[in-house]
Amino acid sequence: MTSRTLRRAARMALAALITLASFTSTGLVTRAARAETPSVAGAALPAIEKTRLGNGLEVILHVDHRTPIVSVNVWYHVGSKDEPAGKNGFAHLFEHIMFQGSKHVPEDAYFLYLERVGATDVNGTTNPDRTNYYETVPKNRLSLPLWLESDRMGFLLSHVDELTFAGQRDVVKNERRQNYENAPYGLVGQFIHERLYPQGHPYRLLTIGTPQDLDAASLEDVKSFFRTWYSPNNATLVISGDIDTKKTLELVEKYFGPIPSGSIPARSVPAPVVLDKEARLDVVAGVELPRVYLTWPTPAMFSPGDGELDLVAHILSSGKTSRLYKKLVYDLQIAQDVSAYQSSGQLGSTFEIVATAQPGHTAQEMLKAIDEELDTLRSGGVKDAELARAKTSVLSALTFQLEKNANRADQINAYNQYTGDPNYLPKDIARYEGATGNALREAARRHLPPDKRIVTLVTPEKGAPVAGRLRGGAR
Structure with a gap:
């Protein structure tokens, strides 16, 4: 698929999202003040009351x-x-x-x-x-x-x-x-x-x-x-x-209306999690194949960097032409599957890469290959075609999700909890649409450093619990 075709697909996905984003509502007891609503791709969206x-x-x-x-x-x-x-x-x-x-x-x-x-x-x-x-x-x-x-x-x-x-x-x-x-x-x-x-x-x-x-x-x-x-x-x-x-x-x-309100306790907000070095976890499990997990603490949902890391995850593992899939599964044939994802939360997020080995290969082999690709991403950034594919993938997934009425209701609730704005959809679209290759590279450099993460190596062992047992603690 050419870059021009990918950009066209991304615009089509965005247009569908804009159509779905035309939310309307009204108020009963109190109403939020109407605010100027951002314009996405030239289309102004009405605010939700x-x-x-x-x-x-x-x-x-x-x-x-x-x-x-x-x-x-x-x-x-x-x-x-x-x-x-x-x-x-x-x-x-x-x-x-x-x-x-x-x-x-x-x-x-x-x-x-x-x-x-x-x-x-x-x-x-x-x-x-x-x-x-x-x-x-x-x-x-x-x-x-x-x-x-x-x-x-x-x-x-x-x-x-x-x-x-x-x-x-x-x-x-x-x-x-x-x-x-x-x-x-x-x-x-x-x-x-x-x-x-x-x-x-x-x-x-x-x-x-x-x-x-x-x-x-x-x-x-x-x-x-x-x-x-x-x-x-x-x-x-x-x-x-x-x-x-x-x-x-x-x-x-x-x-x-007749249900009485309650007294909600104050909630403390912990400081962001910061790792000062790499930690290794050694796990044995009653499984057939080794597995490796790489985990980093990352920005909270909808915070700066969260959307960029979503796109990084797609570039690394979404589809057979993605970087990690091509290298580990297709080229080297040392892994049978690999995934990367930004798991976003209100108080903070995690970025995780997980790979399961092919028979006869080890978690260390996969870790070495993953690190090589991450180093390439941090130093060389991403290509325009990769970025276009990632944007198309993210926007299309959001489009298809919002076609279902029940999903739209849940997404509105999610926007309301995490941002305070139930009409956050245009801003959500904009953070992906406006992402650049340089922004993705900087997000990988800043949030996915090679020396401040948790590396978990799972080794098969007969007699160990199938769910896994931590051996020797963290180091």
Whole structure:
């Protein structure tokens, strides 16, 4: 594909994004002041008016009449980073408990009610920064998810008892066993986090939680965590789809307005993580193939450098012509897979490269080849064609994601939490569109230094846990 073709593809992706970015909303109790909205590729985008109910609940509306459906998306601004010492896994535990029933919703009836009206995209997820819940329903059934979400926000503790708590705790512990303790390389991420983040850092422990903390938890501990964080003034409700704004806001006020606000604790913001040298982790695992992980602390989501590192990751490992794939998998044939990614978070991010060896090759071989490519990137930068491909890839992925109504609702909520601006999309596009080859090279030099990182080498060993065991500590 020529550079001209790549640039044309990038412009087409951008044009599609601009079309999708035309969000509209209205306010009920208070309205954010209208601001001048940036212009992207000559197209001005309207601002979103963010509503706040009297109890502090943020409400954001996105009107889209193309399909007769509505997505309801609730973000509670609490994740595993907000868990006190000894309570690791509580946010994820609540992701499960919130589906079990509330004062006016019987046990296990939540999904049943939604299935009866043809709902789709019904689920919840937890990460270090937030917990979200979402569902998409036919436009004439909007009142159902609003009632369900409001009932568990306001009346969950009227239903939760020892049986529900114990049952969901066992589900979470089994999920940890399945996805971490019994999964190949499953605990390597935990070893890296414990080395990267100091004791007490909000990101040090995994969101899934530890069996020790979950077993030690009491029902009253769990209820206290809910009372602390799951209140309307610590949540944002996005409603996206074929809606009438006036009627929708009346429904929101009806169901959520009577729920009292809570007292949200002050949250400390830790200093950015800085490594002063390279650390090595030696892991043995009951697996067939060696693996290498390279990890750097990097800028927080939407901070300067975050977007550039997204593009660096694409240049390194996205597609068969990417630098690391071509060298390790195709040319040298020492790896069967390689990936690079910028994992962005509210308090900081990590950039990670992971490669799994071909039989007969070692983690050290892969590390040497990866370092050679990184040195080339830091010294020589990127070519115009590489940059164009990376931009096209990122913008196209965002385009396809936002074509789905449920995804748009969640993205609006993400922009709101991480930037305070639910209409951040044009700025998000601009940070990729405006990135230069020099900016990517400088981001790699500054944030991916060869002497300030964590290198984790996984060596197969018979009898070792399949998830991995740290040997000899860090050095």
